[in-house]
Amino acid sequence: MDHSSLAQRLGRYLPLAEPERDALATLEESERSLPRGGVLCAEHAPTREIYVVRKGWLYSSTLLSDGNRQILGLHLPGELAGDAALPWEKAPFAITAATDAVVRVIDKTALRSLLTHQPRIGALLLALVQIERMAIADRLASLGRTSAKSRVAALLIDVLRRLRAGGSDVAGGLVLPLTQEEIGDATGLTAVHVNRMMRQLTDEGLIGRSNGRVRVMDEARLAGVANHIDRYAAIDLSWVPPAI
Amino acid sequence: MDHSSLAQRLGRYLPLAEPERDALATLEESERSLPRGGVLCAEHAPTREIYVVRKGWLYSSTLLSDGNRQILGLHLPGELAGDAALPWEKAPFAITAATDAVVRVIDKTALRSLLTHQPRIGALLLALVQIERMAIADRLASLGRTSAKSRVAALLIDVLRRLRAGGSDVAGGLVLPLTQEEIGDATGLTAVHVNRMMRQLTDEGLIGRSNGRVRVMDEARLAGVANHIDRYAAIDLSWVPPAI
DNA sequence: CGTGTCGTTGAGCTCAGTCAATAAAAGTGG
DNA sequence: CCACTTTTATTGACTGAGCTCAACGACACG
Numbered sequence: 001m002d003h004s005s006l007a008q009r010l011g012r013y014l015p016l017a018e019p020e021r022d023a024l025a026t027l028e029e030s031e032r033s034l035p036r037g038g039v040l041c042a043e044h045a046p047t048r049e050i051y052v053v054r055k056g057w058l059y060s061s062t063l064l065s066d067g068n069r070q071i072l073g074l075h076l077p078g079e080l081a082g083d084a085a086l087p088w089e090k091a092p093f094a095i096t097a098a099t100d101a102v103v104r105v106i107d108k109t110a111l112r113s114l115l116t117h118q119p120r121i122g123a124l125l126l127a128l129v130q131i132e133r134m135a136i137a138d139r140l141a142s143l144g145r146t147s148a149k150s151r152v153a154a155l156l157i158d159v160l161r162r163l164r165a166g167g168s169d170v171a172g173g174l175v176l177p178l179t180q181e182e183i184g185d186a187t188g189l190t191a192v193h194v195n196r197m198m199r200q201l202t203d204e205g206l207i208g209r210s211n212g213r214v215r216v217m218d219e220a221r222l223a224g225v226a227n228h229i230d231r232y233a234a235i236d237l238s239w240v241p242p243a244i
Numbered sequence: 245m246d247h248s249s250l251a252q253r254l255g256r257y258l259p260l261a262e263p264e265r266d267a268l269a270t271l272e273e274s275e276r277s278l279p280r281g282g283v284l285c286a287e288h289a290p291t292r293e294i295y296v297v298r299k300g301w302l303y304s305s306t307l308l309s310d311g312n313r314q315i316l317g318l319h320l321p322g323e324l325a326g327d328a329a330l331p332w333e334k335a336p337f338a339i340t341a342a343t344d345a346v347v348r349v350i351d352k353t354a355l356r357s358l359l360t361h362q363p364r365i366g367a368l369l370l371a372l373v374q375i376e377r378m379a380i381a382d383r384l385a386s387l388g389r390t391s392a393k394s395r396v397a398a399l400l401i402d403v404l405r406r407l408r409a410g411g412s413d414v415a416g417g418l419v420l421p422l423t424q425e426e427i428g429d430a431t432g433l434t435a436v437h438v439n440r441m442m443r444q445l446t447d448e449g450l451i452g453r454s455n456g457r458v459r460v461m462d463e464a465r466l467a468g469v470a471n472h473i474d475r476y477a478a479i480d481l482s483w484v485p486p487a488i
Numbered sequence: 489c490g491t492g493t494c495g496t497t498g499a500g501c502t503c504a505g506t507c508a509a510t511a512a513a514a515g516t517g518g
Numbered sequence: 519c520c521a522c523t524t525t526t527a528t529t530g531a532c533t534g535a536g537c538t539c540a541a542c543g544a545c546a547c548g
Contacts, residue, residue, distance in 0.1 A: 062385050064471050070385035084378055087371045089480040092378055092473075108483050115367040116485040122366035123359045127331045129370060133377040134328055134336055136384060141306050141314035143387045144432030148504065179526060188388030193504055195528060211513090227308050229336075236333040239352050241360040392536065423494065437536055439496060455545095 004028055005052035005104045009078060010124050012165070013235065017243035023118050028052075030105045034097040036177075041082060043094040049105050051081040056101025057177055060084070060093045061185065071186035073136065074098070074159065078166040083129065086111075099177040123240045134231055143188045146227055151187040152197040153226035156207065160216055165232060173208070173215030201225075248272055249296035249348045253322060254368050256409070257479065261487035267362050272296075274349045278341040280421075285326060287338040293349050295325040300345025301421055304328070304337045305429065315430035317380065318342070318403065322410040327373065330355075343421040367484045378475055387432045390471055395431040396441040397470035400451065404460055409476060417452070417459030445469075 007016055007024040016024070031054065034040055040051065043063060051058075058075040060082075072093055075081040085091045086108065115122045135158075142154045156176070163170050176183075180198070181191040189197070201207045206222045208215040216222055223230075251260055251268040260268070275298065278284055284295065287307060295302075302319040304326075316337055319325040329335045330352065359366045379402075386398045400420070407414050424442070425435040433441070445451045450466045452459040460466055467474075 062381070064385060064389055066390075066471060068389040070389045072381045072384060084374050084381070086374050086483065087378075087479050087481060088475070089478060092475060093381070112367075112483055112485050115370070116363050119360050119363035119366055122363055122370060123356075126359070126366060126370050126373060129373050129377065130328050130330050133373065133380065134331075136377065136380045137306070137316045137328070137337070140316060140380060140384050140387060141308060143384060144429075145308055145312040145314045146310075180528095181526080185388075190505055191527085192506080192529090196504090199528085227310060231332070231336060234333060235331050237331060239330065239356055241356050424496095425494080434537060435495085436497090436538080440536090443496080 005054065005078070006080075006106060009052060009080060010121065010128065013127065013237050014124060014240060015243070017120075020118050020121055020243070023114055024121070027106050027110050027114060028104050029107060029110075032103050032105055034058075034101045034103070036097055036099050036101075038097045038101075040095040040097065040101075040103065041085075041091050043092070044090045047082065047085040047088060047091045048108050050083045050086070050108065050111070051075075051095070051103040051105060053077050053079050053081060054102040054104055057098040058095055058101055058103070059098055059182070059186070060095050062093045069185045070188070071182065073132075073139075074162075074186070076159070076162050076166055077168065079162070080128070080132075083125075084132075098182065120241050120243060124237070127237055127240060131231070131235065138229065138231070142227070148187070148189050148193055149197045149200060150226055151189065152183065152194060153201060153206070153222050154228055155183060155187055156201075156214065156216060157219070157223050157226045157228045160219065161230065161232065170216075173213055175212065176214040177212075249298065249322070250324075250350060253296060253324060254365065254372065257371065257481050258368060258484060259487075261364075264362050264365055264487070267358055268365070271350050271354050271358060272348050273351060273354075276347050276349055278302075278345045278347070280341055280343050280345075282341045282345075284339040284341065284345075284347065285329075285335050287336070288334045291326065291329040291332060291335045292352050294327045294330070294352065294355070295319075295339070295347040295349060297321050297323050297325060298346040298348060301342040302339055302345055302347070303342055303426070303430070304339050306337045313429045314432070315426065317376075317383075318406075318430070320403070320406050320410055321412065323406070324372070324376075327369075328376075342426065364485050364487060368481070371481055371484060375475070375479065382473065382475070386471070392431070392433050392437055393441045393444060394470055395433065396427065396438060397445060397450070397466050398472055399427060399431055400445075400458065400460060401463070401467050401470045401472045404463065405474065405476065414460075417457055419456065420458040421456075 004024040007021050053075050058081055060072045061069050063069050081095055142151050180194040184191045184194045206218050208217050248268040251265050297319050302325055304316045305313050307313050325339055386395050424438040428435045428438045446453055450462050452461050
């Protein structure tokens with residue numbers, strides 16, 4: 001357990017000071033492994049922890065009362081999961097492993113002292129959450145106002161850019177370890193229609209597929225179809241209090 | 245300018261300590277009035293401020309490259325607006341007045357020192373943002389996985405409960421100061437179809453309408469149609485660092 | 489008393505959903 | 519390693535919820 005995962009995540013935007021890194025290093029406790037399909041945190045289960053993904057993909061989802069499922073977001077390696085559940089005693093969504101996965105577990109109560117003693121980390125975390133909030137807002141616009149093809153394209157582009165931001169090598173094409181049912185639950189479509197849209201994107205030369213592997217052939221054009229806006233390029237955290 | 249609006253907003257969940265209230269009281273600067281339709285902050289405009297709504301309704305929206313608009317969220321009296329734009333130099337969304345409105349303006353840089361010196365306010369703000377993030381997630385599920393009628397019902401129920409939480413009297417029916425076009429942009433529908441859904445809700449006795457005024461006749465049944473889950477009831481902020 | 493905005497309703501169309509059948513993988517136990 | 523089951527992907531035919539286009543009425547406002 002060499003470095004702090006949370007420090008790595010927060011450090012993506014601004015360099016952390018020595019005492020901050022030290023404080024973060026004391027946070028992480030255990031590592032937990034899950035098989036594909038394993039539930040890290042069930043909906044309505046008590047929430048005592050937040051997670052940092054080390055390996056694999058996970059997703060958050062809610063089950064509507066009519067039985068439908070909505071995937072609220074994906075959690076790729078290096079990203080947080082479960083932090084959105086902080087203000088609730090019982091989880092408002094489930095967290096499930098889309099692939100075999102490994103996560104670091106951080107205790108909620110441990111966060112408490114961290115926020116008190118390292119206010120700058122609190123501010124940075126606040127910024128991080130706002131960024132993720134805007135990401136959901138963009139997905140809201142995607143579901144509310146774009147076609148099925150755009151939505152699928154948006155998912156692909158989003159994943160591609162986040163994997164890249166997380167340091168993964170995506171040049172050789174990415175493995176999309178989601179079933180079409182899952183893609184549907186994320187984009188508000190049926191699995192059948194996801195399949196048709198993937199076929200269309202393939203026929204148009206935007207993506208290539210071979211045994212589950214999806215390769216983005218023309219990122220710019222795909223981003224165009226997706227109505228994608230790269231928010232990450234313009235992030236500005238100069239308002240975060242400076243390191244002491 | 246008697247009390248701090250932000251203090252009122254944050255104090256909804258936990259009592260604030262004296263020094264915290266004092267710190268918040270120094271924050272607020274000016275009050276700004278807007279006519280209906282007035283733009284508080286244009287998309288891509290520099291973001292130097294966040295806002296607290298005093299009177300009237302506002303909404304945040306993005307314009308997609310295909311010309312479609314998505315309303316990302318409403319801002320009712322007592323609520324924050326523009327805080328989601330904190331991590332960007334240029335606003336990722338516009339803020340527009342849905343009615344004549346009055347807002348308090350808080351400077352971004354003023355927040356900086358507040359977060360440094362009052363870490364507990366940072367934590368509380370973090371919680372508040374997570375709550376708003378979950379609210380968008382619920383809307384995502386609404387757009388992605390429910391029918392047009394449900395979405396309109398969800399909007400109505402959401403507004404009703406937030407108005408109530410903000411201290412408004414909604415017993416006599418609420419005035420919904422949104423055009424059907426705006427409701428459509430919020431719910432991912434066309435204005436025409438919003439109209440049909442409102443008619444249906446009216447015919448089923450769930451709501452009553454008279455000259456723009458909407459009255460919720462059967463809140464429980466409407467909440468059922470909306471697949472609504474009341475997140476506010478279960479909020480638990482015991483993990484926030486205690487006041488000194 | 490025009491003129492523009494908003495709400496309302498009808499008719500027809502289309503995108504995405506439903507149902508169904510088959511193929512292709514991926515597990516699973518012997 | 520093979521037989522067997524379950525999951526996932528794919529495609530076609532049909533249906534329907536929600537969109538488009540269009541017309542008209544009701545206001546508000548200069």
